[in-house]
Amino acid sequence: MSRSIERVIRTYLDHLTVERGLAANTLASYRRDLGRYAQALAARGITDLARVTPRDVADHLAALREGDADHPALATASAARGVSAVRGLHRFAVRERLAETDPTRDVRPPTPPRRLPKALDVTQVTALLGVPDDSALGLRDRALLEFLYGTGARISEAVGAVIDDLDLDASAAILHGKGGKTRAVPIGSYAVAAIGAYLTRSRPHLVAAGRGSHAVFLNARGGPLSRQSAWTILRRAAERAGLPADGPHGVSPHTLRHSYATHLLDGGADVRVVQELLGHASVTTTQVYTLVTVDRLREVYATAHPRARG
Incomplete structure (x- = not known):
């Protein structure tokens, strides 16, 4: 069977359409990415898939990131998608015995930059x-x-x-995290006061409307508050506070978690302590918050140090 790049690409796209059932937009992206790849190889005089080397693939990746006379430079995510399409093509060719080796095996797509968590001040x-x-x-x-x-x-x-998870006298709570893991966390005085007021002045009235749920936070009918209802409470509060409540920059429950971690680190807390408080299995997960605090330090330095600016 011919191993011409154009023919293999058509066969691969047919496979994605029939066997994988990819969406039309995804197929269009693959077709565009692989068409650009075929053009790049043709410019090197390569029309047979068997002649493609790891160097050819690596150079194509560099071209995606840097751009050329006919194409603008691609963002990391778009370049990664293009490389993934090329890797899929070569893996398919080896699997279908259209090629003996996979030149993309040791070529990794670019890693998108870690998105910094949103935090409120x-x-x-x-x-x-x-x-x-x-x-x-x-x-x-x-x-x-x-x-x-x-x-x-x-x-x-x-x-x-649930109620038994709270120990307001000790200013502590038990949280039931992912994978059935539990952790004890301290509760600050403001939260203790707010929870205490709710438990004595509000929750008894909500319990009377329901069936005696043991959940700490109840809805108006006395049942456990759902995640969706909790989200709605936060969104409405954000709107009333003049903060974005919707869209990619809207305040979410996770925003408060991010703010908690960022403010602890800004206050001098050790990253491993914050790791325990957040219930992260690895400190690597927590270290993304240190990027936020470093940005904050840069801001302070830039405005406060006499030699920070020219």
């Missing part, structure tokens, strides 16, 4: 936590928001907490 957090009123549901909402920010809990950990 202390003023924004204060505005958010000050939104709920002193009604029964308002006391619950304030307790929930203070709990999320005061413990760094995931939304699932907050709505999954």
Whole structure:
């Protein structure tokens, strides 16, 4: 069977269409990426897949990142997609015995930069936590928001907490995290006060409306508060505090968790302590927050140091 690059690409795209059932937009992206690859190889005088070397593939990756006279430079994510399409093509060719070796085996797509977590500053957090009123549901909402920010809990950990998980006298709580793992975390005085007010002045009225749930946070019918309802509480509070509530930059339950970690590190907490508080299995996961604090340090340095700017 011919191993011409154009023919193998057509066969591979047919495979993706029939066997893999890829969406039309995805197929169009693959067709565009592989068409550019075929053109790049043809410019080198390569029309047979068997003649492609790892160097050819690596040079193609560099061209994607740097751009040329006919193509603008691609962002990391787009370049990674292009390389993935090329790798898929060569793997398919080896599997179908259209080629003996895979020149992309040791070529890795570029790693997208780690997205820094969104974090609110202390003023924004204060505005958010000050939104709920002193009604029964308002006391619950304030307790929930203070709990999320005061413990760094995931939304699932907050709505999954039961009364026995709280020890307000010791200013501590037990959180039930991923994989069935539990951890003890301290609760700050503001959160303790808000939760205490909710438990004594609000929750008994909510319990009376339901079936005696043991969940800490209850809905208006006395049942356990759902994740979706907790999200709605936060979104409405964000709107009233003048913070973005929707879209990619909107405040989410995870925003409060990010803010908790960032503010701890800004205050001098050790990254391994923050790792334990967040329930991360690896400190590597927590270290992304140090990137945020380094950016903050740069800002302070740039504005405060006499030799920071020319």
